[in-house]
Amino acid sequence: MPQSEQITPHVQNGVDTGTGPARPGVDAVLARMRALDAVLPPGDGVAVFNRVYLAVTEEVDRRIDTGRFPDADAAVTLDVRFAERYLDAVDPVCDDGRPPACWRPLLQFRRHPGVRPLQFALAGVNAHIGHDLALAVVDACRGLGCEPADLEDEFDRVGDLLGSLEERVREELMPGPDLLQIADPLTHLLGSWSLERARDATWTAARALWALRRLPDVAEEFTQRLDTAVGFAGRMMLTPLPGLVRCAPAR
Template sequence: MEAVLARMRDLDRRLPPHDGVAVFNRVYLTVTETLHGRIEGGAFPDPRRAGDLTVRFARRYLSAVESAAEGRRSPACWRPLFQYRRHPGIRPLQYALAGINAHIGHDLALAVVASCRAQDCSPGALEGDFDRVGDTLVALEERIREDLMPGPDLLEVADPVTHLIGSWSLQRARDGAWAAARLLWTLRRSPDLAGEFTESLDAGVGLVGRCLLTPLPVPHPRPSCRTALA
């Protein structure tokens, strides 16, 4: 766990603050530090098993970042974030949600299956750990939205970002990841089918990420009644 945290902290130091990957990395670093503290504090019945799942999960994100930095092809779910990471029309919350979408929607299912293989157990044995990790993510989601929202003056019903972020749900993504992990485990003896499903999952999550990163106009504050009537 300390090794993946060190890599995330290194990214936090090296990346420009407004880079889209840096925005997500800060969010994920907070999540991983929180999970590490909970595991060390005894919140998980089997710390070794929970730590294995958490580390395998984090490594998938770090591997994608490394692939992009070296000019290699990264998973489809991560490509929108890497392609639009410096776009002036994309707001920090969009970057954070696009990264969470890629990591939960695609990486989490594959991390569960990899952890099951390594520990010689079925997904059912990891369900409690999966739920506890998910509960930590959901608890942090509201704080993430509050920290990265553009500000109360911009949260108008007509503001496109309000509709965009309302179309995505971490809880639904988490439920989908668990269903995908169980299906991949069932398909483990049919590698061709498992590969096809994984590729389809990757592409579908990438499409959602591209939608979340739709460039939006910067809204202007609405004039006051006095200004409007002047």
């Protein structure tokens, strides 16, 4: 399906028609993540990312339930649209065509013995934030009938939680001191990517896509170029590093 059609599944002339199926809540996307976790081998690249993303989505759910998001409806909508893009890209049950370019490197290298779990996890973070989050903001704005500026608080709060996700990834999956010398190429490779810069670029991309919503051809081209660029960065992050012995993370 063309990317622009993915952005506007039930929209005509910039107006949400409301004719599509009802969107599931956070519980539904959590159930899909848990189902993936149950069936994927622990060392699978998608499984590595799925575990850390599941943890952060559970935290978002807890914060919504405890009133940490002032606009709970907006937070749920953004969180669900965001998670669905990842799930639809990697879940074989929902596979109805070629996945977005940003997810292809992870899907291609998910079982490569020369790619470490840290690379898998951060490549997933790169794809999900660099591409999926921008489109999810547009999806949410259409569904809620609002502007991106109206979702900026929710975007920032979700972004803060994703920052904790990156910290968790690095703490749990970074090789220990005994592997420091051998891991120097890994440290150099992944040190060139910044979550904060990716978030800033994503917010700019979301605003640009919203401004282009009545120019579908231009929006389509912009989205494809964004997808390609994020996919290229992900491919670099997944460069196999010979000599590293990959150990499957504990479940």
